Amino acid sequence: MDSSIVKLRSKLEVYKAMTDGGNLSDCPVRDVIQGLSGKWSSLLMAALAEQPYRFGELRRLVPDISQRMLTQTLYDLQRDGYVHREVFPTKPPSVEYSLTDLGRSMFEALQHLLQWAENNHDAVRGARATFDAGQA
Amino acid sequence: MDSSIVKLRSKLEVYKAMTDGGNLSDCPVRDVIQGLSGKWSSLLMAALAEQPYRFGELRRLVPDISQRMLTQTLYDLQRDGYVHREVFPTKPPSVEYSLTDLGRSMFEALQHLLQWAENNHDAVRGARATFDAGQA
DNA sequence: GGGTGTTGGTCTCAAAAAGAGACCAGCACT
DNA sequence: AGTGCTGGTCTCTTTTTGAGACCAACACCC
Numbered sequence: 001m002d003s004s005i006v007k008l009r010s011k012l013e014v015y016k017a018m019t020d021g022g023n024l025s026d027c028p029v030r031d032v033i034q035g036l037s038g039k040w041s042s043l044l045m046a047a048l049a050e051q052p053y054r055f056g057e058l059r060r061l062v063p064d065i066s067q068r069m070l071t072q073t074l075y076d077l078q079r080d081g082y083v084h085r086e087v088f089p090t091k092p093p094s095v096e097y098s099l100t101d102l103g104r105s106m107f108e109a110l111q112h113l114l115q116w117a118e119n120n121h122d123a124v125r126g127a128r129a130t131f132d133a134g135q136a
Numbered sequence: 137m138d139s140s141i142v143k144l145r146s147k148l149e150v151y152k153a154m155t156d157g158g159n160l161s162d163c164p165v166r167d168v169i170q171g172l173s174g175k176w177s178s179l180l181m182a183a184l185a186e187q188p189y190r191f192g193e194l195r196r197l198v199p200d201i202s203q204r205m206l207t208q209t210l211y212d213l214q215r216d217g218y219v220h221r222e223v224f225p226t227k228p229p230s231v232e233y234s235l236t237d238l239g240r241s242m243f244e245a246l247q248h249l250l251q252w253a254e255n256n257h258d259a260v261r262g263a264r265a266t267f268d269a270g271q272a
Numbered sequence: 273g274g275g276t277g278t279t280g281g282t283c284t285c286a287a288a289a290a291g292a293g294a295c296c297a298g299c300a301c302t
Numbered sequence: 303a304g305t306g307c308t309g310g311t312c313t314c315t316t317t318t319t320g321a322g323a324c325c326a327a328c329a330c331c332c
Contacts, residue, residue: 028257081263092279121164127217228308
């Protein structure tokens with residue numbers, strides 16, 4: 001079973017790792033997860049996991065992200081060490097974003113969740129439809 | 137290697153699964169991920185993965201969540217089929233939240249990411265510190 | 273040399289989401 | 303009668319996000 005490594009740790013431990021200290025600054029796991037829980041983070045990670053992209057390419061690739069949020073999300077990902085930003089001295093200068101080793105490592109863990117989402121989206125959509133019908 | 141199953145699919149495919157159609161409603165993966173990318177979702181999932189909890193217990197367990205966001209996040213998790221809500225006719229009535237099978241299945245995938253966060257938080261914190269020092 | 277296009281942003285303003293905290297009904301217990 | 307506990311909701315303020323205008327610098331074209 002591919003989840004054996006994870007299962008060796010009790011769920012309680014993972015939970016405690018998220019709440020230890022009671023506040024964010026004392027809880028590293030929450031601190032890290034926070035940076036990934038934005039609306040665009042996982043999407044941009046998935047894009048950059050495929051290949052490095054330039055700013056404008058990413059903007060065209062994800063048409064419904066605002067330029068402002070693209071800038072900011074890339075900045076945050078870079079700050080947390082997942083993404084490398086390189087400016088090429090062309091005219092006008094172009095900027096390439098790529099995953100760091102840390103970013104690739106993180107994406108491997110994230111990918112399980114993306115995979116699950118792809119495999120189970122109809123179950124989720126079904127649950128949502130049933131729920132909404134019941135509330136109506 | 138425990139990630140072999142995932143690696144069988146190309147990263148490109150996962151990425152395409154997140155962008156197909158160009159908008160949210162046509163992209164199931166983004167639709168599902170969206171529901172999990174909130175600030176509190178993963179934390180509450182981790183808590184409920186440990187054991188079922190009542191509303192007030194969760195509130196005490198996560199002291200820095202507002203009652204308003206606790207209500208709403210649990211509602212969303214319930215709507216997407218991850219969480220079961222049961223009202224017991226005590227006086228005053230108590231409400232218990234627990235994971236569904238779908239929720240447990242999803243948490244298994246999520247746990248990889250939580251695990252990674254726990255293992256690598258010092259790398260992330262280090263990257264952040266270095267970055268901030270460079271910007272100063 | 274003047275007009276147009278490209279680059280990767282920033283700035284402002286409006287809309288949406290989140291946080292803080294008061295408030296509520298219903299009943300038990302004292 | 304007063305107090306407490308339950309799981310919420312309501313309102314108000316602050317923060318975050320979204321939409322879109324604007325920018326400098328240069329290249330290319332004529």
